[in-house]
Amino acid sequence: MKDVLNKTEDIVKKAKALGADEVIARTTFGRYRQARFSNNQVDITVAWNDYVTDVTLAWKKRVVATQMRNFREVDANIKKLLELAKVSKENPMFGGFAKGNFRYPRSRADEKLRDLENPTDYVFEAIGAAEKEAGSKIESGGILLTKFEDVYVVSSEGPVGVDSRSAIELSIRAFSQREASGHGVECSSTLRDFKPARAGMKAGEIAKLAKNPEAGDEGVYDVVFDPLIFGSLLSVWGSMVSAFNVMVQLSVFVDKLGQKVAPEIVTLKDNPAAYSMANRVFDDEGVPTRENVFIDRGVLKTYLHNASTAKMFKTETTGNAGLVVPNPWSVEMNLGDMDKEELFQELKRGLYLTNTWYTRFQNYAKGDFSTIPRDGIFLVEKGETKQSLKDIRISDNALSLLGNIAGASKERQHVHWWGEVDPPCLSPYVLVRNVHITKSK
Amino acid sequence: MEEDIVDFALEYARSKKIEYAEIRAQSQVQDRLMLRNGILEAYVSAVDSGFCVRVMADGGIGFASTNKWTREEAKEIVDLAFKYAKAANRKEKLVFAEEKGVETKWTVDQKEKMDNISPEEKISALVEIDKALASCGVNIAATMSQCSIDLTSKYFVNSEGSRISSFLPKIGAYIFITVTEQGKTEQASEQFGYSGGWEAFDEWNINEKMVHDAKVLRDVITKGKAVKPGVMDLICGHEVTGIAAHESCGHPMEADRILGREMSQAGRSFIFKGGPFWIGARIGSGVVTIVDDPTIEHSYGYYAYDDEGVKAKPRYLYKNGMINEFLHNRETAARLGVRSNASSRSINYDREAIVRMANTFVVPGDMTEDELVEDVKNGVYMKSFTEWNIDDKRFNQRYVGREAYLIENGELKHPVARPVIETTTLKFWTAVDAVSKKVEFDAATCGKGDPAQGVPVYTGGPCIRLRGVYIK
Numbered sequence: 001m002k003d004v005l006n007k008t009e010d011i012v013k014k015a016k017a018l019g020a021d022e023v024i025a026r027t028t029f030g031r032y033r034q035a036r037f038s039n040n041q042v043d044i045t046v047a048w049n050d051y052v053t054d055v056t057l058a059w060k061k062r063v064v065a066t067q068m069r070n071f072r073e074v075d076a077n078i079k080k081l082l083e084l085a086k087v088s089k090e091n092p093m094f095g096g097f098a099k100g101n102f103r104y105p106r107s108r109a110d111e112k113l114r115d116l117e118n119p120t121d122y123v124f125e126a127i128g129a130a131e132k133e134a135g136s137k138i139e140s141g142g143i144l145l146t147k148f149e150d151v152y153v154v155s156s157e158g159p160v161g162v163d164s165r166s167a168i169e170l171s172i173r174a175f176s177q178r179e180a181s182g183h184g185v186e187c188s189s190t191l192r193d194f195k196p197a198r199a200g201m202k203a204g205e206i207a208k209l210a211k212n213p214e215a216g217d218e219g220v221y222d223v224v225f226d227p228l229i230f231g232s233l234l235s236v237w238g239s240m241v242s243a244f245n246v247m248v249q250l251s252v253f254v255d256k257l258g259q260k261v262a263p264e265i266v267t268l269k270d271n272p273a274a275y276s277m278a279n280r281v282f283d284d285e286g287v288p289t290r291e292n293v294f295i296d297r298g299v300l301k302t303y304l305h306n307a308s309t310a311k312m313f314k315t316e317t318t319g320n321a322g323l324v325v326p327n328p329w330s331v332e333m334n335l336g337d338m339d340k341e342e343l344f345q346e347l348k349r350g351l352y353l354t355n356t357w358y359t360r361f362q363n364y365a366k367g368d369f370s371t372i373p374r375d376g377i378f379l380v381e382k383g384e385t386k387q388s389l390k391d392i393r394i395s396d397n398a399l400s401l402l403g404n405i406a407g408a409s410k411e412r413q414h415v416h417w418w419g420e421v422d423p424p425c426l427s428p429y430v431l432v433r434n435v436h437i438t439k440s441k
Numbered sequence: 442m443e444e445d446i447v448d449f450a451l452e453y454a455r456s457k458k459i460e461y462a463e464i465r466a467q468s469q470v471q472d473r474l475m476l477r478n479g480i481l482e483a484y485v486s487a488v489d490s491g492f493c494v495r496v497m498a499d500g501g502i503g504f505a506s507t508n509k510w511t512r513e514e515a516k517e518i519v520d521l522a523f524k525y526a527k528a529a530n531r532k533e534k535l536v537f538a539e540e541k542g543v544e545t546k547w548t549v550d551q552k553e554k555m556d557n558i559s560p561e562e563k564i565s566a567l568v569e570i571d572k573a574l575a576s577c578g579v580n581i582a583a584t585m586s587q588c589s590i591d592l593t594s595k596y597f598v599n600s601e602g603s604r605i606s607s608f609l610p611k612i613g614a615y616i617f618i619t620v621t622e623q624g625k626t627e628q629a630s631e632q633f634g635y636s637g638g639w640e641a642f643d644e645w646n647i648n649e650k651m652v653h654d655a656k657v658l659r660d661v662i663t664k665g666k667a668v669k670p671g672v673m674d675l676i677c678g679h680e681v682t683g684i685a686a687h688e689s690c691g692h693p694m695e696a697d698r699i700l701g702r703e704m705s706q707a708g709r710s711f712i713f714k715g716g717p718f719w720i721g722a723r724i725g726s727g728v729v730t731i732v733d734d735p736t737i738e739h740s741y742g743y744y745a746y747d748d749e750g751v752k753a754k755p756r757y758l759y760k761n762g763m764i765n766e767f768l769h770n771r772e773t774a775a776r777l778g779v780r781s782n783a784s785s786r787s788i789n790y791d792r793e794a795i796v797r798m799a800n801t802f803v804v805p806g807d808m809t810e811d812e813l814v815e816d817v818k819n820g821v822y823m824k825s826f827t828e829w830n831i832d833d834k835r836f837n838q839r840y841v842g843r844e845a846y847l848i849e850n851g852e853l854k855h856p857v858a859r860p861v862i863e864t865t866t867l868k869f870w871t872a873v874d875a876v877s878k879k880v881e882f883d884a885a886t887c888g889k890g891d892p893a894q895g896v897p898v899y900t901g902g903p904c905i906r907l908r909g910v911y912i913k
Binding site: 036041045046063064065069084120172247365366371393419 | 484532
């Protein structure tokens with residue numbers, strides 16, 4: 001470990017000696033294991049070993065970056081990178097990399113995930129749980145992914161840190177009929193808290209309820225969102241508070257700092273805590289990560305920053321530096337005060353939606369978008385599930401949905417799947433009023 | 442790339458009790474530039490290089506990759522892949538469709554070699570786009586411009602005797618703009634892509650195209666009127682034709698999806714054995730033929746051999762309105778009793794190759810664009826789109842117009858603000874009654890796989906005319 005840190009530090013020293021103004025080097029040793037399954041069988045099991053050092057340097061406000069896959073040709077690579085910087089173009093808005101000497105909490109990564117070589121048993125546990133819920137004729141597919149990364153960051157501006165990051169996730173979709181499916185996910189930073197059967201049970205339970213769906217109707221509905229689908233929305237809002245996305249208008253939150261954007265019951269934060277799949281103790285500039293409440297009781301409080309965007313916005317970095325632009329790590333919505341059942345009781349004639357995919361915007365600044373619910377769409381009347389539905393689309397506005405949140409459950413789930421809920425989120429069940437639903441004609 | 446390590450890995454894999462093994466090595470020289478509002482945020486220049494092994498044993502498949510070029514690492518990943526293949530413990534054993542070993546080399550020429558283009562020139566080309574936008578008389582609130590250059594060398598060997606070396610240079614660009622007028626905003630993005638050299642950048646005419654887009658957005662804000670919802674005719678420009686071909690023909694015709702292998706993420710297909718749609722079933726009118734062709738020279742989705750070493754060829758997906766031929770790799774082809782049609786692609790050495798499109802387009806007809814318009818009494822001409830999506834069985838889709846005009850009595854009238862067609866695959870392609878003769882292509886990045894693998898593709902086609910569809 002010390003050896004890798006020293007080699008990473010050497011890169012920074014060499015770059016400085018060659019004339020770089022500021023340098024950050026980050027070495028990551030990643031071990032990733034994945035099993036992909038469909039029709040109740042494992043299709044392929046995959047292992048990736050990835051060794052990479054990302055180097056970002058600034059010379060007279062010119063920012064350039066490279067990746068090195070070994071420590072053998074450091075001198076040549078650094079020289080080449082500096083040459084690139086010298087012919088590159090100045091970024092007058094570049095405010096420098098984060099400065100300071102920081103202490104970081106000890107990583108709580110799970111060493112068991114470093115050593116886990118064959119994760120397929122968990123797949124069969126999840127498939128078994130889905131079958132138990134919905135019968136042996138159910139067809140399940142999905143992925144199981146484990147991640148263990150050792151990360152070493154050294155900055156010429158002070159930060160030096162070592163972190164280990166672990167995660168395990170299972171995503172299972174179960175079909176009880178051709179057009180009746182349920183999706184469950186189980187996400188954790190530790191093996192101890194990882195319960196694959198929980199995801200299988202949920203997928204099976206929804207798949208069973210979803211049988212014999214009928215085409216849904218257009219209209220305006222009150223909707224209870226399952227944590228999985230609401231995670232898709234949380235990840236959208238989380239991305240939209242990245243200061244970079246605000247600056248390029250890929251956000252509905254432009255010029256809305258200090259304004260009320262949601263009801264008082266809504267508090268959203270970015271929090272790469274130890275329990276999150278996106279756990280980390282420092283960002284890509286070596287700044288300690290922290291909990292950042294960006295919507296506090298309905299009011300937009302901050303964007304997410306690296307050191308440079310923070311300077312532009314005359315504030316401090318929030319510890320969200322990616323290699324070039326700031327990113328959310330793990331988005332959370334605060335707990336509500338309602339039981340899950342109470343939320344459903346609020347639906348006189350509404351919908352319960354469990355998952356979605358293919359969220360696309362007409363206009364990010366305005367917020368108009370649509371997304372396609374899947375895996376269990378239910379018509380609910382007076383709190384009772386009346387009919388499984390299919391073939392509908394949410395065609396609405398990102399700000400309106402945020403503004404129409406009317407309740408949240410006391411329970412939350414850690415969710416992540418594919419690109420649809422990314423970054424990972426911690427979401428309750430959420431009631432949203434007046435959601436616009438359309439369909440094919 | 443160290444080919445001796447690749448050969449060693451294959452020999453080591455062969456020493457085990459395997460049905461099949463392949464090693465795919467890839468080295469990619471990458472340049473990435475990103476500008477925000479005309480300012481260079483960062484210039485990233487890197488080389489990514491590594492190799493993977495895929496092994497079939499006991500009817501299961503294991504895959505492992507590394508970017509550490511040592512024999513010890515090669516042994517380790519072969520051992521892992523072999524162990525994983527055995528551990529799959531499949532009831533239904535996998536096999537691959539038959540292919541003969543191939544020894545060949547292929548490459549794509551660059552008229553203007555990327556190596557001869559200085560970083561300053563690349564930066565300047567992007568800066569010029571912003572300058573053109575800044576002086577076009579439209580209020581541009583924000584821009585983001587990106588350029589990517591990938592020089593990819595591959596070396597593929599398998600246990601059946603294949604040995605294929607290739608070099609594929611690619612260049613891509615992505616521009617996103619926001620126009621503000623009268624306190625309202627509209628946004629547009631354009632993607633460009635090419636297999637070849639820097640000559641593409643001039644041929645794209647990005648400045649002209651983005652200025653056109655900016656003016657279109659301004660006109661949508663200042664002159665655009667909402668369409669009165671109802672049944673009418675629709676003419677789709679090549680962008681809309683192309684995305685529809687990609688989403689509602691290309692994707693549902695991927696055999697891995699049809700067989701359920703993508704059931705959890707990308708989903709299944711409305712096409713399935715025993716269902717109403719299978720090979721030979723009608724899905725559109727007789728004028729609809731959609732092809733996926735990786736062999737179009739210098740196309741963004743070009744390749745001569747796929748990532749399983751199978752020679753590329755055109756695939757006739759929908760032919761004269763009938764479902765005709767699925768996209769296959771060797772695994773799906775074996776399951777459906779046919780040969781692979783070379784649709785196996787991977788974005789990098791650390792990703793499994795899966796069934797993918799290349800360049801998907803509607804085959805041209807014999808009419809001019811004007812002739813299509815002349816025969817419309819009441820309709821919309823949707824030249825380009827903003828929001829789009831489709832469900833995971835690839836049947837319910839939606840396209841929202843960006844540049845669109847009302848057609849009245851055969852003449853184009855005022856801009857239409859964000860007209861929407863939300864319909865099914867069957868209704869969309871069945872409604873097509875005429876196809877123009879000029880095909881144009883657009884670059885896109887097609888998403889699929891977990892972890893996501895965005896592969897470069899073209900979408901395209903001529904203008905097509907749909908009769909009596911619901912527009913809102």
